[in-house]
Every structure is written in structure tokens, then in C-alpha cells.
Amino acid sequence: MSIISGIALMALGSAGASSFYVPQKKIKNWSWESFWAVQSIFAYLLIPFVGAWLIVPSGAFGQVMGYDTTALLKAMGYGMLWGVGGLTFGLSMRYLGVALGQSIALGTCAAFGTIIPPLLAGQDLFATSAGIFMVAGVSVCIAGIAMIGYAGSLKSKNMSEEDKRAAVKEFALKKGILVALLAGVMSACFNLGLNAGDGIRVNAIALGTPELFAKNVVILLVTLGGFVTNFGYCIFLNIKNKTGREYFSLSSSELVNNFLFSALAGLLWYCQFLFMGMGEVQLDPGTRAFAWSILMAFNVLFSNVWGIVLNEWKNSGKQTMVVLVIGLLLLVASTIVGSMK
Template sequence: RAAIKDFALGKGLMVALLAGVMSACFNLGLEAGKPLAEAAQAMGARKLFVSLPATLMVTLGGFVTNAVYCLYQNGKNKTFGDYTRVDRKILINNLVFCALAGVLWYSQFFGLSIGKSFFTEGSIIMIFSWSILMSLNVTFSNVWGIILKEWKGVSNKTMWVLILGLVILVFSTFMINF
């Protein structure tokens, strides 16, 4: 019931819309980083790794933006002390899992960059590689959510809508090849 009390459809839709736009901006940042890739290739980097400097720059920009916003929220809510008020073991656990999440998140773009090195520039698969990656993110995160029982307590109708949405997402990913 507490979750229902905090439900705000308008805010949720705005966050989803902003997340979609920012995701597209991330991809635009990677595309704008092509001169970095060309410079890396000119310096002798293997084709497999040439887009990684741009990926690092874009993710670093995202990190700085998020860090500044988090620090702003900490100041506004006077919650800086929350980091040290927890047991040391919990703090270390949180930091380790935070770092692990960051490494895993970055590795998806590492994989995307490596995968793109095998495709011809302008090919259908190259054009849709970003949408395929985002579809995989949504699919796997929701499947893990189901496995870890994060969807526990929702109605059967909600589960069926989720599953149908995932099936449509997976199907649409394969449709681009036809």
C-alpha cells in the first residue's frame, strides 16, 4: 500500500521520457566521438578497441553529471552523514556492489564497441545496434527482476503485460533483420 501512496503517473512518465532522451544523447555522444576513434586507429590501436576512448569520455561525463546531482541532493536533504552512519561492513559492501554495478554497466558499452568493430559501417545491424543493446538491457533486467522476485505481489494481469511487452521487444529486435 505504501507504493500505491507514492504512485505518480505523470512523474513516472516524465522520468521514462527523460531516460529515453538521455539514452539517445549517450549514443549521440558516442557518434560524436568518432574523431577519437580515428585518432586511436591512427596511433595503431586495433580496430576492436578504437571506440573505447569515446566510450570512456561519454561515461565519464555521465558519472560527473550524476555525482554532482547526488552531491546536490545530499546537501539539499542534509544527508551527507548517511554514508558514515552505517556499519563499516555495510558501507564496504555498498561500495563494492556500487563499483561492480559500474563495471558491469560500462562493460555493456565495451561489448557494444567490440561488436560494432565486426560490422560494416552503415549496415542494418550497425544502424540498429544501439536499439538492440537497449532492448537487451530492458529484457535482461526484467528477467532478473522476475527471478529475484522483485515483481512479487503484482497482479497476474501486470505480469502478463510485462511478459507480453518483453516478447514484443525481443520479437521487434529480430524483425529488423527481415
């Protein structure tokens, strides 16, 4: 086992996940709900199914999935709750931009998703050095998120309304922060779902599934629950806003373009959990519970890199950028602290 290789794998997945919203800019003549519905088919249904089906030994897929019905339903149930987080997550970036929206949502998600599972299991986090470092790492992560949130506040004060709209068309700080906090809390249910279905992962390994990829089977169960919530809500919006005709009114080239970029967004999003599962196996058993926080911290880090590339922090002022960099450094530090034992 290698902590360095484990963290590197999670960073690789995070680099993809932090980029998943960028392909939306290439979508033509579709409303948000139309893009999100099609992206959900790829991200939460098709790609996770392929990722799970390919790694399970031939003929054993049904046996793996049917091992524990209670765990299966719990994982899917948490997935449906996480689906609410996924919906509001998209809204947080509409109101705050890729950088600030992901920073607040993912930071909240990191804290809740890391701390709640061991607490539900009755674990005393202060009984071992690994548990203490985990709490310390989450605390540093929260401090980093607070700094990034403060940078967002400074950005709002320093930028003109014209600059804000140029960077993020629907910029709304207060509404965006509330939505991002809700997204973070609900998104933490994804990790709760992974923990609820862990017995299915263990059984998959016993049936011959490589341990490196075994988490894929549980990821599929959680994303299935999330698909129900996300796809259902998007179809509801299609009907309410009368945007359902968008699926049929495009030219063949526009339709191919939109499906390709929706598929790309789904694949980039899925990479974070594929590589988290691979990276988690590389960590010491005592620090694996912190893998979720490591992934979220990297997601925030890379999303802010995209924010800089997309000029979301342009003309926000020197002080704002200094505060932003301090917040990002704290996030990096949190991955180091949380992995200690």
C-alpha cells in the same frame, strides 16, 4: 563479421547492465544520493578510464584524446545531457521498479538514440533497405515498449496498494512514467556523444588501438560529461538533505561493503557499452547504426527478468503477464528486424 556473435556480445553486456541496480539493495545506511555519487565515481570515471587506457598503445593515450578538441567537447557535452537522463533513470526505478522503470526509459532511449544520429547526419533512412529495416526495427521496439507500459498500467489496477508497496516501496505510476520518458529522451544523448566522437575512435585505430575495443576511448569522454552532472547533483543533495555525514559515519565493515557493491554496480553498468562496442564491430557496416537499439532492447528484456525474480510483477494477474510476455517478444523481434538488410 558475424551478426550472431555481435548480438550475443551485446546480450552479454546487457545482462550485466540490467543487473547494475540490484547491488543497491546491499547498500547499508546510505541515502540514494550517497550511493549514486560513489557509484558514479566507479561507473563514469574510474572504470571507463581503465577501459580506455588499457587498450591504447603505450604512450599514445594523450595523442588519442587530443586528436580533435571539438569532437572531444561535443562528446563530453552530450555526456552531460545524458547525465540528466542517468539521474532521472535512477528515479524512474524508484517509482516504477527495475522492470517497468527500465522498460519505459530504455525503450524511449532506444528509439531516439537510434533514429536521431542518422537524421542529424542528413541520411535518408528510406533510401536503402538497411535504413528501412532500421526504421521498422525501431517501430517494433516502440510497439514492444508500449505493450510493456500497458502491462504496467494493468499491474497498477490489479494490485492492491499493499502489494505495490511490497514490490516497490515508492511506487507512483503517473510520476514514474513521466520521469521514465524524460530519462529515455535524455539518455539517448549517450549515443549522440558516441557518434560525435567517432573521429577520435578512428584515429585511435590508426595509432594501433585494436578495433574491437576502440570505442572505449569515446565511451570515456561521454561518461566524463555524465560524471560531472551526476556527481555534482548528488553532492548538492548531500548538502541539501544533510546526508554528507553518511560517508564518514559508517563502521569500517559497512564502508567496505558499500564501496564494493557500488564498484560492482559501476562495473555491471559499464559492461553494456564495452560489449556493445565489441559487438558492433561484428555487424555489417550497414546495420551498425542499429546496435544501440539492439542493446536497449536486451536491457529491457533482462530488466524484466529481474523484475520477475524480485517479485515486482507478483499478484499482478494473468492478463498482465500475457501482455508483458507479448511486449518482450516484440523486443526480441525488433533486434532481428533491425539487423536485416
